[in-house]
Amino acid sequence: MALETASDALQPVMAFALVGVLGVGSQWLAFRLRMPAIVLMLLAGILIGPVAGVFDPERDIGPLMSPMISIAVAIILFEGGLTLNFHSLQDAVKGVKRLVFVGAPLGWLTSALALHYVAGLNWESSVVFGGIMIVTGPTVIAPLLRTARLSKRPAALLQWEAIVNDPIGALAAVLAFSVVLVLTASTTLGEAIWSFVIGISVATALGFIGGYGIARSFREGWVPEYMKVPVLFVVLLAVFALSDFVLHESGLLAVTIMGIVIANSNLPSYGELLRFKEHATILLVSGVFILLAANIEFSALAQLNWRAVAFVLAMVLLARPITVLVSLTGSGIPYKEQILVAFTGPRGVVLVAVAGLFGERLFALGFEDAALIAPLAFVLVAFTVVLHGFTLAPFARALGLTGSDIPGVILVGGRPWTTAFAEVLQKSDVPVLMTDPNFGNLRTARTAGIETFSGDILSEAAEHRLELVSYTTIVAATDNDAYNTLVATDLAPEFGRDNVFQVMRDTSDSARHHLPTTLGGKGFGPEMTDREINALIRQGWGFGATRLTEEYTADQWRAENPEAHVFARIDPKGVIRFVQSDDDVKGAPDVRIVSLRPKTEVEAA
Template sequence: MAVTPADGALSPVTALALVGVVGVGAQWIAWKLRLPGIVLMLVAGVLIGPVFGVLDPARDIGPLTQPLIAIAVAVILFEGGLTLNFRSLSDAAVGVKRLVFVGAPLGWLLSTLALRYGAGLSWESSAVFGGIMIVTGPTVIAPLLRQARLSRRPAALLQWEAIVNDPLGALAAVLAFEVVLVLNSATSVGSAAGELVMGVAVATITGVAAGYGLARAFRHGQVPEHMKVPVLFVLLIAIFALSDSVLHESGLLAVTIMGLVIANADLPSYEELRRFKEHATILLVSGVFILLAASLDFSALGRLDWRAALFVAAVVLVARPLTVMASLIGSGIPYREQLLVALTGPRGVVLVAVAGLFGERLVQLGVEDGALIGPLAFVLVAATVVLHGFTLGPFAKALGLTAAGTPGVLIVGGSRWTTLLAEALKKAEVPVLIADANRGHLRRAREAGIPTFFGDVLSEAAEHRIDFVGYSTLIAATDNDAYNTLVATDLAPEMGREKVFQVTREKSEQVRHALPATLGGRPLGDGATYREMELRVWQGWQFRLTGLTEEFTLEDWRAKRPDAMLIGVIGAGGALRLVGPDDKVEAGAGARLLTLRPEDAGEQPPPDVNGKKAATDS
């Protein structure tokens, strides 16, 4: 690393590279170890920052640190707004409205009381920080939801509340700060109120105008495809800067509204924009968390006493539950879901960034305990991130509000062979769903008791009725090769390309019919086509589950069944991994093999009326 001999400081370029490597590396390690990514990022930032002193953002990056964090938070909130399509609200709409219009003011009040009587802050500091605490952290919620795999409605409640209340929390802090400013200076109430109204109006108008104007330009082809993302980024930063120049922190509201408008504009390029933004957000969340954790001043934390712990307990166990339960009274949302949302309130990047800013401003106004706002914010974030990072999944599972414990398989295309495959998966206790736009194709599956979805799997109806979180693997297996390729290509970024399969296309080996690797899914089994799979089933082939032991290994099975097609391996824990013709398969004792093989000569052939013979263990 490039280190200056004088003071051991890193160069800004080296410091930013270190932030990226540590942030993304922590997320990758968390994925490998199945641990909460947010927790590892927090720990990694503290270790390279105040513990070992490798990185000091103020020393190594200097005055650019805060602007970088501000822009990153703006991009994160914009991406959050970009995910808020009103049609995705469905049955969570009432709850979201309650959490925003009732929960935000009530949360402000209860958080202020927790700060005043729990942490012992003055009313001025409590009111300002209490407004910021409306924020529940979209930068934290998104990774937690991916990890916990919640069912649709509680996940939607938590996501919408976090993103919508995020800019509202910043504006509440602005409002409280303006009141404190009036009481501690010669500024009149009228001018302070006018500044606040003007800032909110400018943020709303610019956000709506920018979102509508950009959507219109994209829809009418006024921006070429290769420039859409750059134009989007430049406009996003410009809107944030413009609104922020009128009223500090109102830029967060502007970019959130801008994202919301674009999300509901039905743009043909929307998916490409959203996916690119998601990738950028992962990088930015990593960077911001590492920067904030590395900037932690242990001496500032040393000014806190036992009342800090009392404050955190009051927020987690009293203020948050009361806010949510009171807001959702009469909403029709089941009590279990209310309880889950009530006891899930992680705070994140925006809270720390905004709290530190307003803490400094309060100190400048003569409110001395404003210096405690930053340390208290960090303690609250650290406590809630660790708490919810380790407990959200188990708690939701205990309440029955998670997707199936074993990740399921979504099969697109109803037929004789996909129904038999689904029966074998069901026997292995792997959740399975067959979707088809032709109701007749689903008859066998319904008669066999297999869950089905009648409709196009790419439709909006499918988004609302299929809980995609519960399915980690996709098999595109209709009799239409072009549609299979479309489905696999569209859903691969969401489910992971390594877990999206399709039956091999007819004539795919011919040059004029070959497609680039970016299109379609992976071949299934030995690479058979739809017609070949159907033919094998008509000839009496059956899907079978074969258990492996210390005595009967994978090699023994291969020697005994050289004609069988290996479809997948079910591990000892019940998780299924489908395989393709080029996959190197490893399976030990306790695993089960899912195969398609011909019937033995001495076995009775399966009834072929509806193809309903159940798969059995070999």
């Protein structure tokens, strides 16, 4: 349908397509520009909604918008629960407990005080809205962590707090609203308590039953492989709907518990389920942010005054830091990590959705200032998303809580040639980690001062003990072709297929051993096997890095090193790019060429 004016209503199909294109397009553009994706999605929604008037969710989608957002938030929280494996907590477990059991009630108190004394809301609205303010938003935290590349423990603290406290915040609002109903004589105290207790009990039971049922049926083979994801989605929706029917907003708790139960069930198919859910969550986060931003009305924001600005500043500079620092006192968490968590509290979808719901309910009960709840929620979300989107990474770097600014390389295999290659990379200031299941194979690397890990790179021990966030590229280079293929295939979804390489296989030329493109990594270096490279090392060949200048070009280097095999180039910022031929070498000033050269050329250099 052609749009004649900005006020023309979009057909629902066109509206859904527009939301999808803008949401995913914003994420892709953010990746290309190295910007926070949340900021671009928020901006895109505002531009097509209240600014241009091209898309109005209430007009173009109608009554479907509210249930769509509710289901999307439920799936997002479930996916978050799927990532909460208790083994992944380790030394952060005490901090997470403090942030949940101490931080949630304390955050409720500080938020309610800020709402009453700074924003000027009455106590009823402040207490209900303060309960919702507990949440920090997994829809925002996940993209921020992906961009900022934080160290493991602060990342785990922020992720667990966001996911666990999200349903707690919604339930806190339900509890506070029940108290308000009692005070306004809309219901009795006994009815309110009974309804709340029953709702929480049902949500917890449904979450455990749903999670255990999925885990048991998948493990016993009752569900065929091709139906696992559809069955998972159907059970998820059923658990959420049933729990929400008993007590509004309790469905969020049910699906979070369901996700945590499945995450800790050691399912063989857990990895595939998690990756699929991550992809679905990216789509849902994109769509929900576009919808919420496009649905905002400038007339509602016009009701706010200077108190709104003071309230947002009070939440960011006082309420959040006080809550976190008090909660983590005596927890053993390093003070720098406490500071990072204290000043990182972005709000997201759940806050806006639940705040709008309870704002309408309170307004219907006669609390006129409840009309300010939805605009205040949106302003807080917009401010914190922009603030933390641009400041989290540099703030964490200043505190020394991120991976190296220069992307590192993991070399899997303690071979003579990988050790020599690692030494050259380390001298070129590229972070290197060498791993090998055999402790003895890493002896030379340890002597050379290279960071090593003795164990299987695919093991849980590697995931828990290594700061993998510092490394963006992995090279599978053991003397076992099958193991190299397994490592490259398994780690490709985590590192990205363009960043996973594998040394050439000894049997790659044989039709009987040729692997499909879905297995293994990209070709590493010249077309040479591990055996062939090691043979050259034994003959006296060596790795070296040569810096190009305006006077000393790539052509001159090649003329002086005619037999050298080029493996990589390192750009002026320290980013390494593996190459397979001279055509891939982009000669420019300050670019370093890493190559394997004959003994005569090494001595000449």
